[in-house]
Amino acid sequence: MELANTLYGRGNEQIDFLRTVRWIDEWFTLVSAEHGVTAPAGMGRDAERVRMLRDCVHSLLSAAVDGRIPDKVPLERVNGFAAAAPTHLRLDWTGAAGPLSRWLDTTTGTTAVLGRIATCCIELLTGPEAGKVRRCQGPGCSLIFIKSHPRRRWCHPSCGHRDRQARYYRRHLTPGAFQ
Ligand SMILES: [Zn+2]
Incomplete structure (x- = not known):
């Protein structure tokens, strides 16, 4: 979802937060820090594939929001990214904690990261x-979010604040009120 949200706005007013190699590197550094994981350095070297996955995820999530069936191309591409980085369960059983399992990547670098996304x-x-x-x-705002409670309508409280403000002004101010 965060990757999808690097495309901000709609139509001609879109802003791409992954528009340069440096921006891509910085975005992955920032997001990995937030999630307490380490992304391999130099994700930006694979800029084309990063943006392709972003566009596909964005179009699938948009289809979900709009309640429609997405195009085949993004669907197949996301499946392709996932298939390129299969994971498998590994069993560890050495200590008093008993049997423990963890997921292991079969690939490394950008392929592993994009596959996981x-x-x-x-x-x-x-x-x-x-x-x-x-x-x-x-x-x-056009960002996509998960409705974590029934009344939530905004990606972030600041958008809720701006929305309420805009409605207040629409209700209380008539055109020419500042003249
Ligand atoms: Zn918003």
């Missing part, structure tokens, strides 16, 4: 939160 996208669209994917109602 594609897998997350599939899990999100088919998991318990699938029906909660929404587009922000804030003025001028």
